[in-house]
Amino acid sequence: MDRKDGILRKADEFLRIFRQGEEFTRNLLSENERLRFRIAELEESRLQDLNESKIRHYEEHVRMLEDELKRLRERLSLLEAENKDLAKRFALAAVENNNLANLYVASYQLHSTLDYDEVVKIVVEIIINLIGADRFAVMLLDEKLEELVPIATEGSGTGARREDGIIAAVIREGESYFSDVPLRKASDDPESPLVCIPLKIKGHVIGVIAIYSFLAQKSRFSDIDYELFNLLAGHAATAVLSSKLYSRSENDYGTLRNFLELLKEKTI
Amino acid sequence: MPTILVVEDSPTMRQLISFAMRRIPGSRVIEATDGVDALKKLSSEKIDIILADINMPVMDGLKLVSLVRGNSAFKDIPIIIITTEGAEEDRKKAMSMGADAYLPKPIQTQELIRLVTEQLGKR
Numbered sequence: 001m002d003r004k005d006g007i008l009r010k011a012d013e014f015l016r017i018f019r020q021g022e023e024f025t026r027n028l029l030s031e032n033e034r035l036r037f038r039i040a041e042l043e044e045s046r047l048q049d050l051n052e053s054k055i056r057h058y059e060e061h062v063r064m065l066e067d068e069l070k071r072l073r074e075r076l077s078l079l080e081a082e083n084k085d086l087a088k089r090f091a092l093a094a095v096e097n098n099n100l101a102n103l104y105v106a107s108y109q110l111h112s113t114l115d116y117d118e119v120v121k122i123v124v125e126i127i128i129n130l131i132g133a134d135r136f137a138v139m140l141l142d143e144k145l146e147e148l149v150p151i152a153t154e155g156s157g158t159g160a161r162r163e164d165g166i167i168a169a170v171i172r173e174g175e176s177y178f179s180d181v182p183l184r185k186a187s188d189d190p191e192s193p194l195v196c197i198p199l200k201i202k203g204h205v206i207g208v209i210a211i212y213s214f215l216a217q218k219s220r221f222s223d224i225d226y227e228l229f230n231l232l233a234g235h236a237a238t239a240v241l242s243s244k245l246y247s248r249s250e251n252d253y254g255t256l257r258n259f260l261e262l263l264k265e266k267t268i
Numbered sequence: 269m270p271t272i273l274v275v276e277d278s279p280t281m282r283q284l285i286s287f288a289m290r291r292i293p294g295s296r297v298i299e300a301t302d303g304v305d306a307l308k309k310l311s312s313e314k315i316d317i318i319l320a321d322i323n324m325p326v327m328d329g330l331k332l333v334s335l336v337r338g339n340s341a342f343k344d345i346p347i348i349i350i351t352t353e354g355a356e357e358d359r360k361k362a363m364s365m366g367a368d369a370y371l372p373k374p375i376q377t378q379e380l381i382r383l384v385t386e387q388l389g390k391r
Contacts, residue, residue: 098288098377105284112279125280128352132374217354217372 099224102130103231110235116243123209123236124152131228132218133195133211135186140199140207140240141171148208151240155212165191171205174198176229183220186213197229199237206237269294270388271313275306275320275332276350281373285319285350288377292384303327307335310342317387319380322351322362330365337366346387350375 109122120138127133135155139148148167170177177196181187187194193210200206209232272289274297276282286297298313300306302324309315318336322329329349336342346368351358354372362370369383 094378101287101377102284105280105287109280109283122280125278129278129281129373130284132352215352215354215373218374 095223099227102224103227106130106228106231107235110239114243114246116240116247119239119243120152123232123240124154126228126232126236127209127211128154131211131225132215133213134215135212136193137190137210137212138199138207138236139210141205151207166193166196167191167208167210170196170198170208174200174203174205176233178221183214183218184216188212195229197233199240200233201237201241206241209236269296270316271296271298272384273298273300273306273309273313273315273318275300275303275318275324275329277301277321277324281321281350284377285375285380288380289319289384292381292388303329303332303335306332310336310345315342315345316391317384318345318347319350319384320347322349322353322358330362333362333365333367344391346391348380348383348387350380 106126109126110119112122113119123138127136127138133154136153137150138152139150141147142149166177176198177193179187179192179194181194183194185194190210190212193212194214195209195211197209197211198205199208270292272292272295274282274285274289276285276299282299282301286299289295289297298309298315300309303320304327306318306320307327310318318332320329320332329351333347333349336345336347347366348369348371349362349367350371350373351362352373359370359372368387371380371383
C-alpha cells in the first residue's frame with residue numbers, strides 16, 4: 001500500500017513538474033512571439049525612418065533641380081533675348097555693310113577716271129542702277145550765261161530754270177529737294193522734279209541732278225538712297241569738275257606744246 | 269567652291285555685284301562685259317552660276333540665256349537676270365527663255381546673295 005502511495009505521489013509530482021514545464025514552454029513561446037512581433041515592429045519603424053529620410057533627400061533634390069530648372073529657364077530666356085538682339089544687330093550690320101559697299105563702289109567709280117565723258121557716264125550709271133531713276137537730267141551751271149547746261153539726260157528731263165522754281169531754290173540754297181509725291185508718279189514739268197540734288201564743291205553749287213521719274217519697281221527711298229544722294233552731291237561734283245578741268249588743261253597743254261614747236265621751227 | 273560669272277556692261281554695277289558675290293564663302297567671281305565675252309569665259313572656265321544684265325552692247329542678256337540653254341555643255345547652269353526692266357512681261361519673257369530668277373535694279377545685295385545661294389543649293 002505504502003509502495004503504491006509512493007508511486008502515485010511520484011507520478012503526481014512528475015505530472016506537476018511536467019505541467020510546470022508545459023506552462024514554462026508556453027510562456028517561452030508566447031514571449032518569443034511577442035519579441036518577434038516587436039522586432040518586426042522595430043524593423044518596420046527603422047525602414048519607415050529610412051524611407052522618410054530618403055523622401056526628404058529626394059524632396060530636397062527635387063527642390064534643387066527645380067531651382068536649377070528655373071535658373072536654366074531664366075538663362076535660356078536671357079540667351080534667347082540676346083540671340084534676338086544679335087540677329088537684329090547682324091541684320092542691321094548686313095544692311096550697313098551693303099550700304100557701305102554701294103557707297104564705296106559709287107565713290108570708287110566716280111574717282112576712277114579723269115576722262116570727262118567717262119565720269120558723266122558713271123554718274124548716269126549710279127543714278128540709274130544704284131538709285132533707280134528713270135527720267136533725269138544732270139546739269140551744270142554756266143555762271144557766265146546764268147543758265148543750266150544739261151551734260152546728261154535720260155528721258156525728257158531738261159531742267160529749265162525759273163527763278164521761283166524748285167531747281168532755282170536748290171541752286172540758291174544748296175539743299176536737296178525731295179517731293180512728297182509718291183515715287184511711282186512721274187513729273188512732266190521740267191521745273192518740278194521729284195528729287196533735285198545740288199552738285200556742290202565746298203558749299204558752292206556747280207550744278208544739279210534733277211530726277212523726274214523712277215523705275216516702276218522703285219516704290220520708296222531707303223536709307224542708302226539718301227546716302228547716295230549725299231555722295232553724288234559732293235563726289236559727283238568734284239569728279240565732274242576735276243575731269244572737266246583736266247580735259248581743258250590737256251587741250252591747253254596740247255595747244256601750248258604745238259605753239260612752242262611752231263616757235264622753235266620758226267627760230268631755227 | 270562656286271564660280272560665279274557676272275555679265276554686266278556697267279563697270280559700277282559689275283563691281284557692286286562682284287563685291288556682293290565675294291561675300292559668299294569660298295566663291296570665285298569672273299567678270300564679263302557682254303554676252304560674247306561671257307560665252308568666251310564659259311568655254312574657258314567651269315562656271316556654276318551666271319548673273320546677267322539684259323541691256324548690254326554686242327550681245328544682250330536674253331540672247332545669252334537662249335545660247336546657254338541651247339548648248340548641251342552649259343544648259344544646266346543657273347542664270348539670274350539683273351535688269352532695270354521691272355515690268356512683269358519682261359520677267360515672264362526672261363523666265364520663258366530659260367532664266368532661273370529675275371531681279372530688278374536697283375538691287376538689294378542681301379536679296380541677290382540669297383537668290384544666288386538658293387540657286388547654287390538646287391544644283
